[in-house]
Amino acid sequence: MLTERTKDKLYALTDGETDRLDWVVDQIDSYRENPAFHLVQDGDWSDYTRCPAFAIAPGHELTSQDLGLRYQEWADASWEVFDAARRAAGRPDLRYQVGIPTGFDMALFTLGPERGMREEAIEAFVRATVEQISAIHAGPYGGDVVYQLETPASLSLALVVDDPDYRRGLARRLVDLVARSPEGSRFGIHLCVGDLGNEARTQPATRRISVEFANAVTEDWPAGRHLDFVHDPIAAGSWVPSLEESVYADLRDLRLASGTRYIAGLVHEGQSLEDQQAVLAMVREHLPEGQSLGIATACGLGRRSREAADDLVERMVHLTSR
Numbered sequence: 641m642l643t644e645r646t647k648d649k650l651y652a653l654t655d656g657e658t659d660r661l662d663w664v665v666d667q668i669d670s671y672r673e674n675p676a677f678h679l680v681q682d683g684d685w686s687d688y689t690r691c692p693a694f695a696i697a698p699g700h701e702l703t704s705q706d707l708g709l710r711y712q713e714w715a716d717a718s719w720e721v722f723d724a725a726r727r728a729a730g731r732p733d734l735r736y737q738v739g740i741p742t743g744f745d746m747a748l749f750t751l752g753p754e755r756g757m758r759e760e761a762i763e764a765f766v767r768a769t770v771e772q773i774s775a776i777h778a779g780p781y782g783g784d785v786v787y788q789l790e791t792p793a794s795l796s797l798a799l800v801v802d803d804p805d806y807r808r809g810l811a812r813r814l815v816d817l818v819a820r821s822p823e824g825s826r827f828g829i830h831l832c833v834g835d836l837g838n839e840a841r842t843q844p845a846t847r848r849i850s851v852e853f854a855n856a857v858t859e860d861w862p863a864g865r866h867l868d869f870v871h872d873p874i875a876a877g878s879w880v881p882s883l884e885e886s887v888y889a890d891l892r893d894l895r896l897a898s899g900t901r902y903i904a905g906l907v908h909e910g911q912s913l914e915d916q917q918a919v920l921a922m923v924r925e926h927l928p929e930g931q932s933l934g935i936a937t938a939c940g941l942g943r944r945s946r947e948a949a950d951d952l953v954e955r956m957v958h959l960t961s962r
Contacts, residue, residue, distance in 0.1 A: 652737035655718030676706035693752035702764035792832035811856035819862040835939035840877030871903040873938040880911040891926040905938040
């Protein structure tokens with residue numbers, strides 16, 4: 641992805657997640673053989689109604705060792721390749737983006753909506769996640785990292801429960817993870833509505849909920865940590881972005897801090913370039929004056945073929961060159 645055409649347009653580059661193409665699926669499936677858990681609902685992940693769910697073994701208190709998160713291991717494995725690529729491209733400033741599913745999301749997706757909402761379960765996953773972030777940050781390349789906090793649960797729940805206080809509570813859960821992470825660390829927030837099998841749970845009718853959530857995160861953001869970007873899924877799974885201008889009107893209420901970029905997740909292969917350009921123009925029109933803007937797909941490129949990913953990157957280059 642780091643080519644002559646893209647190198648000057650990128651802010652950060654991920655490791656591509658080539659050994660974990662289905663986000664948290666392999667991590668959660670590993671708990672089938674973990675004595676700290678027992679399976680209470682089987683599933684093959686073929687759609688949102690066929691996901692497995694686990695329970696904590698009776699009388700057991702989860703530890704970080706039980707959860708076996710491997711974010712540091714994966715980041716370590718790709719760092720040298722990333723660093724060599726950015727130097728060859730003349731971009732030693734390019735940040736290394738490390739994807740971090742939030743502890744809240746991992747608890748919900750592992751244990752299901754009832755058991756996963758218990759505070760002791762959420763705390764176990766958050767604690768283990770913070771330990772992984774802290775270990776990366778303490779390493780030799782930690783200062784080059786931006787941690788992308790991935791939280792489809794937050795936006796999905798905010799869309800279902802249309803209550804400002806509830807949304808603020810969801811935002812505080814995310815901010816709590818950040819506040820417990822090392823001072824000086826940098827973050828991006830990846831809002832999402834799911835991408836299982838390239839299908840989303842829903843497509844938001846407007847940007848209102850994501851804007852209110854982003855504003856709540858910004859208001860509570862802890863000192864000493866930097867929020868580099870908020871990524872908003874304007875496209876969603878197989879759904880292309882709307883061409884109705886009213887869908888984007890709520891962007892005018894976005895109140896991100898200076899230095900935080902709004903990433904419009906609008907890039908989608910199912911829409912003509914002309915229509916994509918129109919969507920981008922509407923986003924620009926409604927963002928507050930001075931708000932920095934980037935573009936991306938709705939949910940990264942990790943579950944796409946190399947050919948599809950290359951095509952989408954070319955589409956991004958085209959959209960940002962006009």
